[in-house]
Amino acid sequence: MNVVNRPIAAFVRSLAVVVFAQAVIGSAPLQAADEVQEISILYLEQQRVRPPVLSNLIEWPEDEGEQGAALGIADNNTTGKFLKQNYTLEKIIVNEDTDVVAAAKEALQGQRLVVTNMPAEKLNALRALPEADDDLFFNAGSALTELRDSGCYYNVLHTLPSRAMLTDALMQFLNKRKWNSVFLLTGNRPGDELYASNLKRSANKYRVDIDHEKQWLADADMRRNAAAEIPLLTQARKYDVVVVADEDDDFGAYVLYNTWLPRPVAGTAGVEPVAWSPVVEQWGALQLQSRFNELSGRGMTSIDYAAWAAVRAVGEAVTRVKDDSPSAVREYLFSDKFSLAAFKGAKLTFRPWNGQLRQPVPLVHPQSVVALAPIEGFLHQTTELDTLGLDAPESNCNKMETQ
Amino acid sequence: MNLKLSVVTAALLAGGSQCVLADWVYISNERDDTVSVIDTETLEVVKTLEVGERPRGVTLSRDFKYLFICASDSDTVQMLDLATDKIIHELPSGEDPEQFALHPDNRHLYIANEDDAIATVVDIETRTVVAQIDVGVEPEGMAVSNNGKWAIVTSETSNMAHWIDTETQQITDNILVDQRPRDALFNADDTELWVSAEIGGTVAVIDSDSRSIKHTINFEIPGISADRIQPVGIELTSDGKHAFIALGPANHVAVVDRKTYEPIKYILVGRRVWHTAMDPEEKLLFTTNGVSGDVTVVDVKNLKPIKSIKVGRFPWGAAVLPAEYIPD
Numbered sequence: 039m040n041v042v043n044r045p046i047a048a049f050v051r052s053l054a055v056v057v058f059a060q061a062v063i064g065s066a067p068l069q070a071a072d073e074v075q076e077i078s079i080l081y082l083e084q085q086r087v088r089p090p091v092l093s094n095l096i097e098w099p100e101d102e103g104e105q106g107a108a109l110g111i112a113d114n115n116t117t118g119k120f121l122k123q124n125y126t127l128e129k130i131i132v133n134e135d136t137d138v139v140a141a142a143k144e145a146l147q148g149q150r151l152v153v154t155n156m157p158a159e160k161l162n163a164l165r166a167l168p169e170a171d172d173d174l175f176f177n178a179g180s181a182l183t184e185l186r187d188s189g190c191y192y193n194v195l196h197t198l199p200s201r202a203m204l205t206d207a208l209m210q211f212l213n214k215r216k217w218n219s220v221f222l223l224t225g226n227r228p229g230d231e232l233y234a235s236n237l238k239r240s241a242n243k244y245r246v247d248i249d250h251e252k253q254w255l256a257d258a259d260m261r262r263n264a265a266a267e268i269p270l271l272t273q274a275r276k277y278d279v280v281v282v283a284d285e286d287d288d289f290g291a292y293v294l295y296n297t298w299l300p301r302p303v304a305g306t307a308g309v310e311p312v313a314w315s316p317v318v319e320q321w322g323a324l325q326l327q328s329r330f331n332e333l334s335g336r337g338m339t340s341i342d343y344a345a346w347a348a349v350r351a352v353g354e355a356v357t358r359v360k361d362d363s364p365s366a367v368r369e370y371l372f373s374d375k376f377s378l379a380a381f382k383g384a385k386l387t388f389r390p391w392n393g394q395l396r397q398p399v400p401l402v403h404p405q406s407v408v409a410l411a412p413i414e415g416f417l418h419q420t421t422e423l424d425t426l427g428l429d430a431p432e433s434n435c436n437k438m439e440t441q
Numbered sequence: 442m443n444l445k446l447s448v449v450t451a452a453l454l455a456g457g458s459q460c461v462l463a464d465w466v467y468i469s470n471e472r473d474d475t476v477s478v479i480d481t482e483t484l485e486v487v488k489t490l491e492v493g494e495r496p497r498g499v500t501l502s503r504d505f506k507y508l509f510i511c512a513s514d515s516d517t518v519q520m521l522d523l524a525t526d527k528i529i530h531e532l533p534s535g536e537d538p539e540q541f542a543l544h545p546d547n548r549h550l551y552i553a554n555e556d557d558a559i560a561t562v563v564d565i566e567t568r569t570v571v572a573q574i575d576v577g578v579e580p581e582g583m584a585v586s587n588n589g590k591w592a593i594v595t596s597e598t599s600n601m602a603h604w605i606d607t608e609t610q611q612i613t614d615n616i617l618v619d620q621r622p623r624d625a626l627f628n629a630d631d632t633e634l635w636v637s638a639e640i641g642g643t644v645a646v647i648d649s650d651s652r653s654i655k656h657t658i659n660f661e662i663p664g665i666s667a668d669r670i671q672p673v674g675i676e677l678t679s680d681g682k683h684a685f686i687a688l689g690p691a692n693h694v695a696v697v698d699r700k701t702y703e704p705i706k707y708i709l710v711g712r713r714v715w716h717t718a719m720d721p722e723e724k725l726l727f728t729t730n731g732v733s734g735d736v737t738v739v740d741v742k743n744l745k746p747i748k749s750i751k752v753g754r755f756p757w758g759a760a761v762l763p764a765e766y767i768p769d
Contacts, residue, residue, distance in 0.1 A: 116558050116578045117599035120615040325579050328556055379621035379640035384668045
C-alpha cells in the first residue's frame, strides 16, 4: 500500500469538480449575475520520513500542513460568501515511498494554484514538469535556503521561512542579549548540517562568535544518561549559550540543564526560532490558535501556518482582483497593493527578488514567546523584516522574472 | 465611630462639591478584570471596579444609568448599575464579545462575537437575543449610525465593513477595506463612515450613500517604522474639524483635518494606544495605552498631552459619563 487513502477521494472529488465546472459554464449566460466564482487550490504533500528519535514522547502530527490549508480555505470561504466566491481544496497526499511527482502530474494540468508540503528536491522536480509551467506554487514545507537563492524559480513562492531567516532571528536575539560566544552542538542528520551552516552564516552576519563546535554522537541512550554525557560533551572554559542543531528533536531536549557551564540553550531546543507555535498569543493570534484548535484538535505548527498563509494569500489576491488565474494572482501578490494580516504584528509581503514571504520570526520556548524578531535596533533601509533571511544583495536568485 | 463617619461624609461632600463640573471616564483594564474610573477635574483614578474576565469594549446607556462591558473571556456583556457600582445583569452576548454599539433606541445592542464570525443583537430590556447575523472572520469593530438605520461590523480577517439594515437585521453591503479593520464610526450626520485598518496602516473614509471609499488616509511619523503605524480607535469631534486616530504601537495619536483628510499632527502618548474618548465639552481626550498601562490626557484645543494617569494592566476601552449623571 503505497498511497494513503485520501488521494483516491481527492481524485474522485477532482472529477466531480470538472463535471460541475462544465455544468456552470454551460448555463453561464442564463445566470451570470448570481454565478458563484469557484476557486480550487491544490494541496500536494509528500509525507516525510521521520527517523526514530530518543524520546518516546515526541509525536509528529500526521496532518501537519493539510490542516493549515484547510483552515485557510475555511477563512477564505467566510469572506467569499459575501463576494460569491467559493474556495475548495483538492488534496493529494502520498506517503514517503510514493513519488509525489508522478501522483500529482495529472492534477497539475491546466492553470493551478498549488500549496506544496514536500522536500525541496521533490518540489524542484514538480515545478520542472511541463504541466507546471503555468501554475503557481506556494512552498509551505521546505526551509531550504537554496530555494530562495540560486535555486529559486519564477513560479515558486515561499510562505515558510527559510533556515536563513530562522537563524538570522536567533543570532539577532543572541546579539541583543550579548550572548556572543556560542557552543554549537550539531546532530548527524542532513537537516542538522544545513541548520548549522545557516547558523554560521547568521553568526557572521550578526557578529556572534561560534567558539566551540561539536558533533553529536548518536550512540548513547540519553533518557538514562543525559546527566552523565552532556556535561562532558559541552565541556569548555567559556561560552554564553549552547546552540543545538537537531531538527528532528533527537537529543536536543536532553541538553537543557545538563550543560557543563550553567548556560541557556537555543536553536532547535530551548529558545527556538519558528514561523509559528501554539504559544504565540499576541497580535490577535489567540483567535487563529483557537480556530485552528477547533478544526484540528491540536496546536498549530510552523508548516500549518505556512500552508494557512499560502491559502490566505491566494484568497486575498482573488478577493481583490476577482481573477484566480495563477498569473493574475502572482501579479497582485508582487504588487504594492498586496499585504497579508497574519497575526504577527506586521503586514506580510513577498520579496520580489526571491518570492519569500517576509515575516516576523517568534523565538519561543514550550510555554511562551521570548522575543519577536526582527529585534528592535536591527535597522534596514526598506523594512526591518528584511534583516531576516536573504536580502536582495545577498540572494543569487535571478529567475523571478515572469517567463 | 459616629464622629469618624461624619468626618468622612463631610470630606466626601466637600470633595463632591468641588467637582461639580467633573466628568468620569470609565476605562476597562483587559488583564486586570477591572474598570478604572477617572475624574476629569483632578485627573486621578477615583475608584476601581471589579468586573468580568478580560473586559474590552465599554459603552454607556443613552440615559447614562448603566455601563455595558464586553467581558470577552466570560462570554458575556455585563450591565453595571452606575448608582450602586454593581453588575446587575449579564446579557446573552454570544461567545467572546469584543466590541459593541448601542442603537439610538437605547434598546438594541449590536455585539461582535470574534471567535464565531457572527454579530449578535441583544434587546437589553428583555435581555434576549433578537438576531444573530453571519459576518466575516473575526468581527471586531461595531458602529450604529446616528439615525439608527445602519449597523456596521468590521471583520478583521475578511477585511470588510458589513452594512446591516437594522430593520431587517440583514447584511446589504460588504465593503473591502485594507488589512485588519478594527474600529468603525459614523460622523454626526451619518454621511461618512470611518474605518481603521490596523495592519494596512490606513483609515478609510466611506461615503454612506454610494457605499464606496472616498478617501484613504495614510500616516507617516518621522523616525517610526511604517510597520509600527497600526491605526485602531477613531474619535471625531462634533464640530467636524478633527479626527483622532490611535496608532497602536506607534505610540502616537494622529490628528486628521476632516476637510483635507490629511494628518496634521501626531501626539505622543503611552505605549500601544488602543482607543480614545472625549469629555462632553470636547476639551480633553483620554487615550488607553495598553502596554504602558496608563491613560494619556490630551488637551484638545492645543493638541498637546498634559498628563499620564496610571490605571490597571492593559487598559483597552474608554467611555465618558457626563458630570450631571454622576450618581450621588
